[in-house]
Amino acid sequence: MTAELGQIALILALLVSLAQAWFGLAGATRGRLDWMHAVPGAVLGQVFFTLLAYLALTWALVQNDFSIAYVAENSNTDLPLVYRLTAVWGAHEGSLLLWCMLMSFWTLAATRFSRNLPLPFTSRAIGILGLVSAGFILFTVLTSNPFERLFPMPGEGQDLNPILQDPAMVIHPPMLYLGYLGLSIPFAFAVSSLIGLESNTTWARWTRPWATGAWICLTLGIALGSWWAYYELGWGGWWFWDPVENASFMPWLVATALIHSLAVTEKRGAFRNWTVLLAISAFALAILGAFLVRSGVLVSVHAFATDPTRGVFILMFLAFVVGGALALYAWRAPKMPPGGGFKLSSRETFLLLNNLFLVVAAAAVLLGTLYPLFLDALGLGKISVGPPYFNAVFVPLMLPLLVFLGMGPYARWKQADGGDMLHRLWPFAVAAVVFGVTGTLLLGGNAGVMVLAGVVLGAWAIFSVLAEPVDRIRKRGLRNGLGGIPRSIWGMLVAHAGVGVMVIGIAVVTVFGVEREVRLAPGDSHEIAGYEFRFEGTRDVTGPNWDSIQGQFQVTRNGRDVTQMHPERRIYRARPDPLAQVDLHPRLRRDLYIAMGDYLGDDYWSIRLQYKPMVRWIWLGAIIMSLGGLIAILDRRYRLGSGKRATNGNRED
Amino acid sequence: MWRYILPLGILLVLIAFFWRGLQLDPGEVPSPLIDRPAPNFLLQSLHDPEEMVSELDLVGEVTLFNVWGTWCPGCHEEHEELMRLAHEENVRIIGLNYRDDREAAIQWLERLGSPFERSAYDPDGAVAIDWGVYGAPETFVLDHEGIIRHKHVGEITHEDIDQQLLPLIERLREEAEAG
Numbered sequence: 116m117t118a119e120l121g122q123i124a125l126i127l128a129l130l131v132s133l134a135q136a137w138f139g140l141a142g143a144t145r146g147r148l149d150w151m152h153a154v155p156g157a158v159l160g161q162v163f164f165t166l167l168a169y170l171a172l173t174w175a176l177v178q179n180d181f182s183i184a185y186v187a188e189n190s191n192t193d194l195p196l197v198y199r200l201t202a203v204w205g206a207h208e209g210s211l212l213l214w215c216m217l218m219s220f221w222t223l224a225a226t227r228f229s230r231n232l233p234l235p236f237t238s239r240a241i242g243i244l245g246l247v248s249a250g251f252i253l254f255t256v257l258t259s260n261p262f263e264r265l266f267p268m269p270g271e272g273q274d275l276n277p278i279l280q281d282p283a284m285v286i287h288p289p290m291l292y293l294g295y296l297g298l299s300i301p302f303a304f305a306v307s308s309l310i311g312l313e314s315n316t317t318w319a320r321w322t323r324p325w326a327t328g329a330w331i332c333l334t335l336g337i338a339l340g341s342w343w344a345y346y347e348l349g350w351g352g353w354w355f356w357d358p359v360e361n362a363s364f365m366p367w368l369v370a371t372a373l374i375h376s377l378a379v380t381e382k383r384g385a386f387r388n389w390t391v392l393l394a395i396s397a398f399a400l401a402i403l404g405a406f407l408v409r410s411g412v413l414v415s416v417h418a419f420a421t422d423p424t425r426g427v428f429i430l431m432f433l434a435f436v437v438g439g440a441l442a443l444y445a446w447r448a449p450k451m452p453p454g455g456g457f458k459l460s461s462r463e464t465f466l467l468l469n470n471l472f473l474v475v476a477a478a479a480v481l482l483g484t485l486y487p488l489f490l491d492a493l494g495l496g497k498i499s500v501g502p503p504y505f506n507a508v509f510v511p512l513m514l515p516l517l518v519f520l521g522m523g524p525y526a527r528w529k530q531a532d533g534g535d536m537l538h539r540l541w542p543f544a545v546a547a548v549v550f551g552v553t554g555t556l557l558l559g560g561n562a563g564v565m566v567l568a569g570v571v572l573g574a575w576a577i578f579s580v581l582a583e584p585v586d587r588i589r590k591r592g593l594r595n596g597l598g599g600i601p602r603s604i605w606g607m608l609v610a611h612a613g614v615g616v617m618v619i620g621i622a623v624v625t626v627f628g629v630e631r632e633v634r635l636a637p638g639d640s641h642e643i644a645g646y647e648f649r650f651e652g653t654r655d656v657t658g659p660n661w662d663s664i665q666g667q668f669q670v671t672r673n674g675r676d677v678t679q680m681h682p683e684r685r686i687y688r689a690r691p692d693p694l695a696q697v698d699l700h701p702r703l704r705r706d707l708y709i710a711m712g713d714y715l716g717d718d719y720w721s722i723r724l725q726y727k728p729m730v731r732w733i734w735l736g737a738i739i740m741s742l743g744g745l746i747a748i749l750d751r752r753y754r755l756g757s758g759k760r761a762t763n764g765n766r767e768d
Numbered sequence: 769m770w771r772y773i774l775p776l777g778i779l780l781v782l783i784a785f786f787w788r789g790l791q792l793d794p795g796e797v798p799s800p801l802i803d804r805p806a807p808n809f810l811l812q813s814l815h816d817p818e819e820m821v822s823e824l825d826l827v828g829e830v831t832l833f834n835v836w837g838t839w840c841p842g843c844h845e846e847h848e849e850l851m852r853l854a855h856e857e858n859v860r861i862i863g864l865n866y867r868d869d870r871e872a873a874i875q876w877l878e879r880l881g882s883p884f885e886r887s888a889y890d891p892d893g894a895v896a897i898d899w900g901v902y903g904a905p906e907t908f909v910l911d912h913e914g915i916i917r918h919k920h921v922g923e924i925t926h927e928d929i930d931q932q933l934l935p936l937i938e939r940l941r942e943e944a945e946a947g
Contacts, residue, residue: 392775399779412789426790434783441776448772485785492788692839 118183118262121171125256128164128215131157132248135222139242143235143311151238158219158226158241161248165216169203172212172261176202181272184265185209191274191689193660197285202275204288207409207425208261213289215255218248218296225300225325232321239307240300247299250432258425274660274689283343291336291363295401297329298370301377302398305391306440309447319381319390324753326377326394330370331744337363338737349695349710351630351725353733356505358413361484362404368477369397372470374744379466383528385457388448389470395444399437400477405429412488458530465523472516479508510565517572517618520611521547521579524604539582547575558627558728569622576615580608606747610740617736620729629726636718644726646707647671648680653720661687663696666711666720670700682709682722706730799900799919806833806914807898814865814873814887821888825862827914830940832861832907832933834884835896837868838876840904842923849924850883859937863887866896866904909936912944 135157142150172185176199181187189202189209204210222244229237255261278284301322308318340363345353354360373393380390407413410426457463483500490496521543525536551571583604587596629643640649651667663685670677683696700707705728712721801807806823813819826833834850836843853859863884865873870889877884890896899908909918918936920928 388772395775403782406786410786410790412786412792426786430783430786430790434779438776438779438783441779445772445776449769485782488789489785491792492785 117171117175117178117180118264121168121175122260122262124164124167124171125212125215125252125262128161128168128219129249129252129256131160131164132219132245132252134245135161136242136245136249139238139240139245141242143238143242146235148234151234154238154241155226157245158222161245162216162219162223165212165219165252169212169216172203172209173200175262176200179272181270182264182266182268183261184263185261187265187269187272189272189275191272191660193688194272194275194280195659198275198280201279201285205275205279205284208255208259208263210288210292211251211255211259212261214292214296215248215251217289217292218244218251218299221293221296221300222248225303228324229321233313236304236307236311236313236321239310240303243303243306244299247303247436250436254425254428254432258428272689274687277661277685277687277690277694278347280687281343281347283339283347287336287339287343290332290339294329294331294333294336294370295363295366295404297325297332298366298394298398298401300325300329301373301394302440305394306443309391309440309443312447312450316381316384319377319387320752322394323374323377323381324748326370326374326397327744327748330367330374331741331748333363333367333370334737334741334744337367338734338741342734345730346697346699346708349697349723351628351697351708351710351723351727353624353730356483356502358484359408361480362407365477365480365484366397366400366404368473368480369393369400372473372477373397375466375469375473379463383457383463385463386467386470387451388444391444391448393470393474395437395440399433399440400481402429402433402437406433407484413484457528460526460531460533462523462526462528462531465519465526468519469516469523472512472519476509476512479512480505483508513618514568514572517576517614520614521575524579524607524611525582539586540579543578543582544575547571547578550574550578558623563626566622566626569625570619573615573617573619573622576618577612578615580612580615583608601750603747603750603752606743606745606750608743609746610743613736613739613741613743615736616732616739620732620736623729624727624733627728628730631724632712633722633724634715634719635722636720641722641724643724644705644728645672646677646726648709648722648724650720650722656683658685660689661685664711666709666722668698668709670707678707680707680709682711684711684714701731703731703735704729799916801900801908801916802919804916806908806910806916807895809888809895809898811888811890811895814863814870814889817889821862821886823914825886826910827912829860829912830937830944831910831914832859833864833899833910834861834908835864835866835899835901835904835906836887837866837904838872839868840866843905846905846923846925847880847883849926849929851881853929853933854883854885857934857937860885864896864899864901865889866901867891867893909933909940911940912947 135154138150138153138157141147142154175183175186176190177196179186179190179192179199185206185208189205190199194202202209204213222241225244226237226241229240304318304322304325340360341353344355345351373390376386376390376393379386406426406429410429412426483504486500487498490498522536522540525539548571551567551574554574555567555570584597584600587599590596591599631641631643633641635641635650637650637652640647642648647670649669649671651669653664653666656663656665663683665681665683668680668682670680678700680698680700682698684693685696686693695710695712697708697710705726708725708727710723712723715721806826808823810820810822813821832853850861854861861883863886865887868891870891873887888895893901903921905923907920907924908916909920911917917940920933924933
């Protein structure tokens with residue numbers, strides 16, 4: 116019964132989202148107030164029915180109803196309850212259900228917080244979101260039904276993929292999906308403004324908190340995925356330039372460009388068309404990511420089970436939604452009034468450079484990701500594009516961006532005084548260089564220009580942030596000075612510092628990290644980076660749905676005990692392949708990392724030892740960046756019901 | 769005007785490529801071994817450690833060389849199809865038992881029936897590396913002179929046999945008779 120209930124709920128959600136699209140779009144076009152007022156009701160209906168379908172699948176998993184194919188493929192009687200709950204997004208079909216539900220949540224939020232906006236604008240936007248939702252639900256129902264029955268019913272399920280039985284996997288997909296789907300709101304607002312030709316600045320102000328909110332989720336989602344790959348896949352890498360990772364990184368780059376470009380459009384009315392285009396592109400790349408991951412056009416280490424009909428559907432959806440939006444853009448954008456002009460030396464210029472570098476970086480990643488597909492489609496052979504390409508194009512693009520990141524916030528709108536900026540910033544620049552050079556020398560000596568550039572620029576990103584608070588404190592005292600900084604400025608400063616923290620982490624771990632593959636028998640030891648790893652033997656451990664061989668390691672440094680570590684070689688009973696369960700000893704300044712490899716015979720094991728200096732800074736930086744975004748969203752200007760105050764809000768930002 | 773249409777144009781070009789991409793299989797990597805003689809190897813037979821299997825056992829008639837293991841779900845899936853090839857179409861199939869346990873493999877064949885004339889036992893995958901195997905199941909088609917003519921990655925389905933393998937085997941058999 117549960118499966119049928121979920122199935123019916125999903126179909127009803129489809130109908131309701133179509134109603135939402137109709138009432139929103141047609142209501143606004145024909146000026147029918149009663150239709151427009153029906154939109155929030157339809158949104159509630161969509162939330163209700165997608166939630167119901169989601170709960171139906173959850174219940175089926177909790178009950179281990181193996182008559183449902185999805186449950187039989189992704190659960191097992193021994194699977195712990197928490198992973199049965201998260202198995203909903205453990206494979207393609209169920210993750211789409213989560214996707215649909217989160218989409219309805221965003222729509223509900225957009226409806227709730229847009230009450231003070233003009234009704235036709237909101238109705239159109241929510242109507243567009245309705246079309247998008249309908250597309251996703253239709254995709255689920257037609258190509259990927261999670262409620263399909265299985266006959267005959269198997270006695271036991273195949274268990275959730277072991278690499279997904281992990282705490283980070285509990286939150287990584289929902290966070291990432293929230294990020295992708297959140298981008299639908301700037302998209303819908305942009306398209307709605309193209310239809311209604313709303314004035315430049317109001318549209319941008321309404322969109323900013325949504326773009327930032329989606330960006331926060333995307334940042335955290337990607338960071339979680341990277342963290343998960345780091346300790347779960349057993350290679351100790353935190354970024355692989357894999358197509359699936361790139362699929363999430365491209366929308367992030369464009370969303371980052373978008374939140375900066377929105378600032379210009381809101382404050383100065385400039386870049387209007389460019390901002391609209393970014394809003395459309397960010398969401399387009401999110402859908403493109405779904406296409407790349409779920410259609411099987413590219414080879415990836417962690418793609419979903421694929422099926423060409425799914426690819427065809429997403430491609431049609433992409434053509435319809437994004438193609439429609441871009442056609443609308445081609446038609447309406449020429450009619451938009453031009454924005455304000457600005458001088459070469461101005462904050463606009465810095466933000467333009469920011470956009471330029473981010474968009475070029477996104478295009479380079481897109482090109483690298485799709486290049487194998489292009490060549491194959493043209494019959495020019497099979498190749499793969501790996502990290503060397505991406506590092507070679509991406510890193511040089513990011514270094515100048517970091518220089519500008521420190522300067523941009525101190526340039527005035529329209530026309531900046533170069534001398535004033537130099538005067539304010541030179542002490543911080545000097546401090547960054549001193550810190551970067553001494554820090555690099557202390558860490559590892561003469562290590563090359565790239566790590567030096569990375570650490571100096573990372574320090575620059577962090578130190579330059581201090582210029583604003585320091586200035587304010589000097590002018591107005593500690594209390595008034597710091598209190599006078601608006602939250603949006605705080606948010607920006609914190610986020611920029613987060614970038615610096617991340618960059619330092621990346622530079623240091625890339626250059627100073629040590630990795631050794633060794634062959635050890637009990638009693639043997641091996642030293643890396645001053646740490647002595649002593650292998651003391653193995654013991655057997657049994658979990659709820661797995662058995663494992665656990666290595667016993669004693670780690671010492673200069674003769675003093677540091678820690679004991681217990682990596683495992685784990686076999687999930689329902690699946691044949693063993694899985695390395697890494698053990699970590701994490702510290703802010705370094706991680707120690709052990710992964711058990713194959714048994715080599717005669718008591719010898721293949722063991723991978725790693726020393727990862729400052730690797731935590733990468734994810735810490737991402738968390739700080741997200742925190743900055745959160746602070747910016749909480750700025751008074753975006754508060755509910757602040758429609759009047761908003762116009763005479765903060766002068767700066 | 770063109771700058772307003774450009775984004776739409778880019779999207780359409782991308783979609784055209786994706787459309788083409790959907791009809792291609794990115795996992796289909798041409799093996800460098802095609803049209804080369806089978807790599808040399810010498811392994812114990814799965815059933816009898818005293819008996820050896822080598823590349824010479826692949827010569828003489830059109831032969832399938834199938835990489836399999838009891839741990840491999842795709843091998844379970846294709847087992848029935850291999851049985852059909854071996855017993856209805858009289859195709860000689862030599863197995864490469866890959867990273868497996870000898871006892872488990874023998875039991876598995878006793879329970880399900882064996883499509884293999886014999887299987888070589890490759891517990892640490894050393895020979896599989898020479899053959900460029902990166903997963904099981906994989907199947908090589910060799911002509912009567914022991915030249916590799918085709919490689920199939922992944923499980924063999926009913927359609928694969930009817931549309932690809934059988935026509936190829938027929939052709940190779942005709943070649944063998946003519947030459």
